[in-house]
Amino acid sequence: MTNDTDLFGDTDDLRAILHSRAALAPNPDDLIPAVRPLARRRRLRRRGALFGGVVVLTTLALIGATMLRSVEAPVIPSGPPLLPPAFPFSVGNLPDGLVPTGWLSTGSDLTLQPFDRDSMDFTGPRAHATVQYVNFDPALTLIPTSQTSTLAAVHGAPAVVVTDPTGEFASVSWPAAPGRWFAVDMQAQSVIGEPAVLAVADAVTATPSSPPTTLDIAHLPAGFRAFSWQQDKRAGVDDDVELCPTTMTKASGEKSCFTVVASNGSQTIKRAFFGNFTQVRNVRRIGSRGWAGVYPDHPAGISSAEIDGLLREVSVG
Amino acid sequence: MNGVEVDFDAFAREHLPSLVRFAAALTGDTQLAQDLVQDTLVRAYTRMSRVAGADRPDLYLRRMVLNGYLSWRRRWYQRTVQPVADYEHAAPHPVTPDPAGRIADRAELAVLLGQLSRAQRAAIVLRFYEDRDDDEIAAVLGCATATVRSHVSRGLAAMRLRIKTEKDSDITRGEAATA
Numbered sequence: 001m002t003n004d005t006d007l008f009g010d011t012d013d014l015r016a017i018l019h020s021r022a023a024l025a026p027n028p029d030d031l032i033p034a035v036r037p038l039a040r041r042r043r044l045r046r047r048g049a050l051f052g053g054v055v056v057l058t059t060l061a062l063i064g065a066t067m068l069r070s071v072e073a074p075v076i077p078s079g080p081p082l083l084p085p086a087f088p089f090s091v092g093n094l095p096d097g098l099v100p101t102g103w104l105s106t107g108s109d110l111t112l113q114p115f116d117r118d119s120m121d122f123t124g125p126r127a128h129a130t131v132q133y134v135n136f137d138p139a140l141t142l143i144p145t146s147q148t149s150t151l152a153a154v155h156g157a158p159a160v161v162v163t164d165p166t167g168e169f170a171s172v173s174w175p176a177a178p179g180r181w182f183a184v185d186m187q188a189q190s191v192i193g194e195p196a197v198l199a200v201a202d203a204v205t206a207t208p209s210s211p212p213t214t215l216d217i218a219h220l221p222a223g224f225r226a227f228s229w230q231q232d233k234r235a236g237v238d239d240d241v242e243l244c245p246t247t248m249t250k251a252s253g254e255k256s257c258f259t260v261v262a263s264n265g266s267q268t269i270k271r272a273f274f275g276n277f278t279q280v281r282n283v284r285r286i287g288s289r290g291w292a293g294v295y296p297d298h299p300a301g302i303s304s305a306e307i308d309g310l311l312r313e314v315s316v317g
Numbered sequence: 318m319n320g321v322e323v324d325f326d327a328f329a330r331e332h333l334p335s336l337v338r339f340a341a342a343l344t345g346d347t348q349l350a351q352d353l354v355q356d357t358l359v360r361a362y363t364r365m366s367r368v369a370g371a372d373r374p375d376l377y378l379r380r381m382v383l384n385g386y387l388s389w390r391r392r393w394y395q396r397t398v399q400p401v402a403d404y405e406h407a408a409p410h411p412v413t414p415d416p417a418g419r420i421a422d423r424a425e426l427a428v429l430l431g432q433l434s435r436a437q438r439a440a441i442v443l444r445f446y447e448d449r450d451d452d453e454i455a456a457v458l459g460c461a462t463a464t465v466r467s468h469v470s471r472g473l474a475a476m477r478l479r480i481k482t483e484k485d486s487d488i489t490r491g492e493a494a495t496a
């Protein structure tokens with residue numbers, strides 16, 4: 001184990017916080033009685049999925065009835081359309097079979113989340129790479145324990161390369177603009193080393209770009225805007241966008257946000273919707289292959305009618 | 318009740334108390350912790366022999382909880398901010414010479430913890446709440462031990478930098494007010 005005390009000074013406060021959070025744990029005795037009914041329900045769903053039997057038809061009928069009811073709900077959205085995210089950088093062709101598998105965009109003025117502002121993920125047969133555009137200097141925040149750092153250059157700018165002694169992790173960061181930095185992290189199950197991470201860094205340019213999206217919302221709810229948006233093919237989710245009040249602050253906004261989750265034909269998200277994540281609400285079919293639902297941060301934060309109204313504005317493709 | 322169910326009840330009673338606390342420490346949210354552990358329990362029930370037969374069922378269960386957390390609530394947790402009151406009431410550690418300042422620091426730390434990447438946060442919970450070693454954390458996260466060290470290092474450093482930045486800002490504001 002590494003000497004974390006040296007990294008953080010006194011970790012007693014951190015431990016105290018974690019113990020405080022653990023005190024929020026639900027009562028274990030409340031969980032066991034629900035297991036068997038839920039397991040039976042899951043078995044029924046699986047059986048229906050496998051054999052296309054009566055259970056599926058019944059479920060679809062129930063969903064249809066729900067959708068019919070939702071048509072009568074008032075339409076709340078009346079704001080502007082959801083604008084696609086804009087990244088201040090592009091990533092060209094990458095070596096080693098690395099292909100795009102996801103991205104994350106958070107608003108530049110999202111004060112609650114100062115780190116990892118914009119990032120793109122690339123996955124290959126041997127490694128995973130993340131390109132980030134951040135508002136802090138990664139070379140200062142990365143405090144190596146057993147890692148070593150060296151100086152290099154990326155596009156003529158001074159860069160700091162950090163490698164792990166195992167060679168399975170490497171990172172490089174360099175300045176992009178005043179107060180902004182690029183960072184590339186690479187991880188692999190085998191040695192990757194400095195040249196590999198520098199090769200990815202060389203493919204990063206300051207040309208703005210928009211990542212591919214599958215989700216579109218014709219009208220956002222008035223007074224709401226997207227605070228973050230991401231896509232993660234590896235998790236089976238095409239897009240999820242987090243909508244929060246434009247007036248959100250640290251103190252007031254936490255219970256007012258909700259996430260619209262969308263998938264273009266993904267089986268994974270369908271399973272998740274109809275699995276035990278019961279807080280995903282008002283799942284509906286969008287077009288011929290798409291699915292979308294809403295996950296409110298707080299059950300009372302948005303009504304079922306409002307969700308239905310919003311989902312009618314959603315297209316997936 | 319058949320034998321499998323009897324075994325499951327005993328298994329659940331043995332592992333649940335620590336598992337719900339782990340989920341709560343990870344999420345900072347009672348309802349979400351309950352959802353994650355409930356889902357894990359259902360999955361464990363349907364594959365009881367595999368879970369109970371694992372070399373380390375405790376780690377296996379934590380990995381199930383973590384996978385649910387990482388794959389679904391990927392965005393929400395990073396924005397979660399816990400109210401200060403939670404920590405005023407629940408903090409079990411000794412009183413310090415400056416309790417008010419200490420509580421404020423802890424509240425600030427809680428916010429910073431919520432701002433880490435999901436992997437960093439999970440690694441820190443496993444290290445500093447559960448006192449797991451690198452190999453155990455790697456087993457739960459499904460990554461190399463070097464990656465575990467990286468997550469912990471980056472997470473701690475990010476929080477430390479943020480604290481320093483905010484304290485510097487406070488000093489600057491104080492000096493400006495004095496002037």
